[in-house]
Amino acid sequence: MRTRSIVYWVTTSLIAVETLAGGAMDLTHGRTGVVEGEPVVDVVTRLGYPTYVLTILGILKIPAALALLLPGLPRLKEWAYAGIVFELTVAAASQAGTRQAPMEIATPVMLAVLAASSWALRPASRKLEGRPSRSARP
Numbered sequence: 073m074r075t076r077s078i079v080y081w082v083t084t085s086l087i088a089v090e091t092l093a094g095g096a097m098d099l100t101h102g103r104t105g106v107v108e109g110e111p112v113v114d115v116v117t118r119l120g121y122p123t124y125v126l127t128i129l130g131i132l133k134i135p136a137a138l139a140l141l142l143p144g145l146p147r148l149k150e151w152a153y154a155g156i157v158f159e160l161t162v163a164a165a166s167q168a169g170t171r172q173a174p175m176e177i178a179t180p181v182m183l184a185v186l187a188a189s190s191w192a193l194r195p196a197s198r199k200l201e202g203r204p205s206r207s208a209r210p
Contacts, residue, residue, distance in 0.1 A: 076193055077195065079189075079193055080190065080193035080194060080195065083186055083187075083189045083190040083193060084140055084141070084190040084194075085141075086186055087137075087140065087156065087183065087186050087187045087190050088137045088138075088140045088141050089137070090183060090186075091133050091134075091136055091137035091140075091156055092133070092134060092137035092138070094129075094130075094133055095129070095130045095131075095132070095133030095134040095136075095137065096130070096134070097112050097130075098112060098126040098127070098129045098130030098133065099126070099127060099130030099131070099134075100130075101113045101123065101126055112126060113126065118170070119166045119167070119170055120166075120170065121166075129159065132155060132159075133156075133159070135152075136151075136152035136155050136156055137152075139151075139152040140152055140153070140190070143197075146198060146199055146200040146201070147200055149194070149198060149200075150200050153187060153188075153190070153191045156184075156187045157184050157187050157188060157191075160180040160181070160183050160184035160187065161180070161181075161184055163180035164177050164180040164181045164184070167180065
């Protein structure tokens with residue numbers, strides 16, 4: 073059980089930090105000076121998206137990352153995981169659809185697997201309780 077908890081926190085911390093940093097990069101259009109490489113504006117325009125998509129993604133990624141780390145809020149966590157996996161799979165599909173290098177496609181896929189691993193390993197206290205069946209209702 074202890075190993076599961078450690079792996080959960082490692083995967084959750086990694087995906088939360090990546091999502092938080094990605095949100096900050098999106099909001100600043102990559103002008104933070106923290107990460108070297110191709111500016112995010114160049115990436116999204118190369119993929120055919122308008123630059124305002126970065127603002128939308130940045131606004132959504134930051135609270136999603138925080139939701140993963142905060143205690144409680146199981147429904148919000150479910151939405152955060154869903155949004156993160158959706159964003160990453162769309163990124164991978166966009167990269168593949170524009171025939172980018174295999175590593176450009178593999179990176180969001182690996183991050184989506186990391187997010188899914190965090191979701192699958194989350195402890196009961198961070199899960200959304202199941203709904204009662206219709207037969208159990210009065």
